[in-house]
Amino acid sequence: MNRYIIRRLFQMVITLWVIATLTFLMMKAIPGDPFSGEKKLPEQVLKNLMSYYHLDEPIPVQYLIYMKSLLQLDLGPSIKYETRTVNTIISESFPVSAQLGTQALILAVVTGLLLGVVAALRHNRLIDYGAMFFAVLGISVPSFVLAPLMQKYLAVEWELFPVATWEGWEYSILPSIALAAFPLATITRLMRSSMVEVLTQDYIRTARSKGLPPYLVVFRHTIRNSILPIVTIIGPLTVGILTGSFVIEKIFSIPGIGKYFVESISNRDYPLIMGVTLFYSSLLIFVNFLVDLAYGLIDPRIQLFKKGGN
């Protein structure tokens, strides 16, 4: 087990290094520089700035300089936000996005599983059709349509929730729902079809032949066997929630990390692009690692490492 984890950690570092290198090269391939903004800077000022940020060095040298500071977990200074480092920007804005994302993910997984299970058990009945109707809506209505609609009705007209900004927990409700809609719908549909299939399996008939009542058959034999596809999709859904949060954060004026992710590119804020990309990547790599561990726990047939190996 430990050996497996160490091997995976090593692979994760390699993956991150590849991502860092590719991002660095692609970023440098974008024309323009951080200072080619609207205002033309004096020649000498520009020269000083370029030299301050090591932008006048050849690209391989810049790469080595960046990698060296990365090894010390220093993501460098932001060029656009002159007074702040990339590390402070991430540590200030990420907790907000993390709270939003986690809430959305929990809401999506819990509600999605519940709806999926109910729809499967009432297969082809009214409740199933209802759940599937909302699932199709959730998948096809984009969050930038859903969010303003909720703001208009739930916040402005009926005054149930605050409209926007981030000043307390109640402010996080609407954005969490808006962010959760797509993954929730996806999980509902997937759980339903997975469970409908499992319900026709021979071992379900065996469980019933033992005289177990329906609730035990469902809890002990059906749900665990149906959940594997959901675990698989949690990885990609997390990506969706992370990147999707940019739109939601913008609509609800939430001071999260999404804004920096997108704006850093148009600003050519090189250290910020690198920093946020690497941060997101590590997060995703880690989520995938957790998903793989979860497989082994849920389905004993999936063996991640040899038992008794040392």
Next chain:
Amino acid sequence: MESLLKVSGLQVSFEMAAGEVQAVRGVSFHLNKGETLAIVGESGSGKSVTALSLVRLIPSPPGKVKSGEIIYQGKDLLKLPERELFKIRGSEIGMIFQDPISSLNPTMTVGKQIIEGIRWHQKIGVTAAKEKAVQMLTLVGIPNPEKRIAQYPHEFSGGMRQRVMIAMALACSPKMLIADEPTTALDVTIQAQIMRLMKELQKKTGTAILLITHDLGVVAETADRVAVMYGGSLVETGLVSEIFYQARHPYTWGLLASMPRMDWSKQRELQPIPGSPPDLFDPPPGCPFADRCPYAMNACHEEMPPETDVSPTHRVACWLEHPEAPSVDREKAGYKTVHVPS
């Protein structure tokens, strides 16, 4: 002999998009305490559906029991509320199925799968139930049961899995075991082991076995009585000796003639029954076998033959039994040729 289960006029249909499949069309039989009754028939003859409907385990919808009675110890299982049925399934009537690979839950240890049935029916503690499970695994001949109990189905071989299924089905000492093609998915050598095991356990526990199979070899070795099923109805029922040596239905002759024999020379070919079974979407009004029967008369195509008692234990549904029917030379028909020298 005291009868344990009595089925009369059982009709089961499946409502499909294309129409109604009449899988079982009025089947009547009984099972005595401690005996083995084999229901034989080819694929699609309705034998598995009959077995599953006894404890109402056919997938529903689309499956539906249209009419009939299933009297188990004075209670009609078809009229019993679901709740009562949960007490009978597993504790009074155990079941084992064809494919032991897919019939065990892959994500649960075999121990837990045996224990959950025991605990549900007997309301005993985990330790006691576990002890019972180890006992059952020992009984069905699984070596190292204390260790094996914590393993998952994929860590067992096919034959061992079927032993686990048997242990599970017998854990609550049921009075009746429904075995739905228990050896079909196994190697021939393992088949013999499993059948011998079931026979031994039956001697020890006195459980009645309803054996569903298409393997006449298995039937000859294990059954006391045989019911031959064709096209959703029983065409002939009798003691093993009556079916093998004095069969009266042309379909039974056909079945016996298509079985390979040790004492036949290599040149002798097996005789298949020409034609194919009736379409159960639209079953013929007469005898289901009439289209393939070399002795078919007009009456056979028009009306279902009544059941005739040839002996107190032997019953056949065939128009040839009618007093006005032409006599068929059973010597020539071939049943004698399958006589097994004992």
